[in-house]
Amino acid sequence: MVICLIALPVFLILGIFSVKYRLLAKEAFRCFFKTVTLKPCDTGLDQKIKSEITARLMWWPPLASIFYNRFNVISWVFAILIITSTFFVGQGAYNYAVYGNCNGENSNQFCIFNVVRAEQPEKEACSKIENEHELHPEKIKIDGYPVRGDPDAKLTMVEYGCFGCPYTKKAEPVVRGLLKEFAGDVNLVYYNVPLSIHKYSIEASKAASCAREHNKYWEYHDILLENQDELSDGSFARFAQEIGLDEKEFSECFNSSKYDNYINESYNGALAVGIYGTPTFFINNVSLVGPQDYRTLKKMIKDELEK
Amino acid sequence: MNVEKIRKDFPALDAGKQLIYFDNACTTLRPVQVMQKMNEYYKEYPSCAGRSNHRLSMKVNEEVMKARKNIANFFNAKDDSEVIFTRNTTESINLIANAFKLKREDIVLGSDKEHNSNLLPWLLAERRIGITRKIFKFNDIEDFKNKIKGVKLVSIVHTSNVDGTSNDVKEMIKISHENGAVVLLDAAQSAPHKELNVRKLDADFLACSGHKMLGPSGIGVLYGKKELLEQLTPFMMGGDTVNNTTYDGFEIKALPERFEAGLQNYSGIIGFGEAVNYLKKVGLDNIESHEKELNKRITGGLVEINANIIGPKDANLRSGIASFNIGNINPHDISLMLNAKNIMLRSGMYCVHSWFNANKINGSVRASLYLYNTKEEVEIFMKHIKDIAKLVR
Known part of the structure; x- marks a missing residue:
């Protein structure tokens, strides 16, 4: 029976x-x-x-x-x-x-319902350092880094990303969707960490910084990630042109070494925080490594906003 | 008897299907000859008999008459009009239960191993008109003699569908007649497997079904001695049972039509006629000995594994039926396991609940054989039965 x-x-x-x-x-x-x-x-x-x-x-x-x-x-x-x-x-x-995760609150373990994670449950972040280690959110220094969204928003989400990293690209639609949904309440600080394992990542950082001089950082950030597969020696000037930057001014900046120190400092700053893979997200003291599904990040944001 | 040749007539046994059909006591497979004959009716003369004057109607009439004659000859009836078409054995017995003049306290005698078809009509008559029922032990002549006194009608099974054993009906009919009783023989399980001669047996009535003897389903026969049939009052009247009617009365038809109300199952009748032709050609004696030979092999195998055979261990006494249990294995489990091996047989109480209940047996497995079964099939069957027996060792 x-x-x-x-x-x-x-x-x-x-x-x-x-x-x-x-x-x-x-x-x-x-x-x-x-x-x-x-x-x-x-x-x-x-x-x-x-x-x-x-x-x-x-x-x-x-x-x-x-x-x-x-x-x-x-x-x-x-x-x-x-x-x-x-x-x-x-x-x-x-x-x-x-x-937003079948393993319970704040869990970062594999969940079959989370399609994005299911695709690559093992290694979902671009990493130069093999071993995972502890992160130190208290060491984050974001002053002077580009902010997307309302600068006076209640909550800041920090993303450590790399323009050459496919997982940073993968996370982008989720990040943009959340910024749209929580417009006014949440903003994003993008902390670029150029990983040398990706060709042109340093060049891309430099080019984005040049664009920032003309308040075109986010346009350049977006075009870099959207065309990540096409990064080449000639692509940076073309992208600059596409978003309306002066070709000559951009080339002078790009070919100079004015941002070399800044890029190195950024990289070292990321290491000090313990970043071992991109993208890594911080929402207050909570950290998540790798692209996250929409529901997970949304739940974390809501929880932080309600605190 | 050339079994391989016979098997070619049965499309259900096509080699590709690898079917072992041992459920012949329930219903038999049909040869292509029967199917062709039935189709012939629908293709060539799909009309009604005995009513219209046109050519097709005449043809149906002719074919129905031929079938009736074939069946009358098959049972060696004196006259074709002694064969009445019904739906099956059950309807034939019910016809007698309703048409035979029985009144309150008339005694009807039956055995303790009757199919529900030959038990329920009498239980109903007991409630309806207050007849008295008596039961004797199956094939126990002494008990039969003890109970026959004062009996008006003896309604008994010839061959039991439980275990294949038979009542000594010749002796019982003789004793019945000596005591003034009329005998109705339930021949559903004997007519397909052995020569039945109603005149030699001196049976008064005999009931059987087409589907148990290579014929179509939905067609059966009631044989009755003419003088007895004429005394019956039809319990079902309608189209073609009368010559004429007025608002107040009717002129009933002669035999057999008076008992065949409404448009008949012509295709079934014609197919049944062809089926008995087929059986006659093969020879009932050949069929009987072939079945017994196969049953001996099965019985030998069952004895080897200590199966509980229902009925006598001598296969000669059980025609083509081997009814058994293996240890405490549920009989339905056995039939389902065999079904998974493409072997079709039956399990349960086979509509003879009364006997099983009285003997406190919770059913059995029944392998029932027929002319198209082979020694090879028996071997495969026994191999699986032995495997199943290992489950309880």
């Missing part, structure tokens, strides 16, 4: 695809109903399942014998497993709905 507890969800799912299984699902439901109301199951479904599986195990009689004679015990084991797993799936779904 207890086998119906397992059969019902299985046949319900299979019933989506085939009428044959819908009929079995009906039988399983009747049997399930009888079982939970402590009445004997009279559909014969349990018998059919038991006999069918036993017949298929006949190639090895001892196994068939164990299955046939211990069918109730085996059914109970599977029923308990399915009930337990259903409980955990339910808990995960609840966590996902409430906290």
Whole structure:
């Protein structure tokens, strides 16, 4: 009888695809109903399942014998497993709905519902340093770094990113969407960390700084990430032209070494904070490494705003 | 008897299907000859018999008459009009239960191993008109003799569908007649498997079904001695049962039409006629000995694994039926496991609940054989049965 507890969800799912299984699902439901109301199951479904599986195990009689004679015990084991797993799936779904992550509040572990993370659960950040280590949000120094959104916003989200890093690019739509949703309440400080593992990342930092001189930092930031795959010696001037910068002035700045120290200091500043991969986000003292899904970041922002 | 040749007539047994069909006591497979004959009606003369004057109607009439004659010959009836078409054995028995003149306290005798078809009509008559029912132990002549006194009608099964054993009906009919009782024989399970000669047996009535003897489903026969049939009052009247009617009365038709109300199952009748032709060609004696031979092999295997055989261990006494249990394995489990191996047979109480309940047996597995089954099939069957037996060792 207890086998119906397992059969019902299985046949319900299979019933989506085939009428044959819908009929079995009906039988399983009747049997399930009888079982939970402590009445004997009279559909014969349990018998059919038991006999069918036993017949298929006949190639090895001892196994068939164990299955046939211990069918109730085996059914109970599977029923308990399915009930337990259903409980955990339910808990995960609840966590996902409430906290944006199926593992619960503030968890950064793998969650199957989070599609972005599921794609690359292992290494999702661009990193020059192999080992993860502790981050020190108290050492963040963002004075003078470009701010996107209302400078007087209640909350500042800090992003350590690299123009050459594909994960920084991947995180961008989520960041922009959140800034739009929380316009006025949240702003973003982008702290560029040019990782030498990405070709042209230092050049890109320099070019963005040149654009900033003309209040075109964010336009240049966006065009760099959007065209990340096209970064080349000639691309920086072209991008500058596309956003309306003076070609001559930009080239003079770009070819000079005026931002070399600034870029080095930025990089060292990031190391002091403990940054080991880009993008890394800080929302007050909470840090997240790697591109995050929208719900996770939104939940964190809301929590911080409500504090 | 060339079984391989016979098997080619049965499309359900096509080699590709790898089907082992051991559920012949429930219903048999049909040969292509029967199907063709039935299709012939629908294709060439799909009309009604005995009513219209046109060519198609005449043709149906002719084919129905031929079928009736074939069936009358099959049972060696004196006259074709002694064969009445019904839907099945159940309807034939119900016809007698309703048309035979029974009154309060008339006694009807039956065995303790009757199919529900030959139990329920009498239980109903007991409630409806107050007849008295008596039961004797199956095939126990002494018990039969003890109970026959004062009996008006004996309604007994010939061959049991539970275990294949048979009542000694020749002796029972003789004793019944000596005591003034009329005998109705439920031949559903005997007619397909052994030569039945109603005149030699001196049976008064005999009921059987087409679907258990290679014929179509939905067609059966009630044989009755003419003089007895004429005494019956039809319980179902309608189209083609009368010659004429007025607002106040009717002139009833002769036999057999008076018992065949409404438009008949012509295709079924014609197919049934072809089925008995087929059986006659193969020979009932050949079929009977072939079944017994196969049953001996099955019985030998069952004895080897200590199965509980229902009925005598001598396969010769159980025609083509082997009914058994293996240890405490639920019989339905066995049939379902065999189904997974493409072996079709039946499990349960086979509509003879009364006997199983009285004997406190919770059903059994039943392998029932027929002319198209082979020794190879029996071997495969026994291999799987032995595997199943290992489950409880």
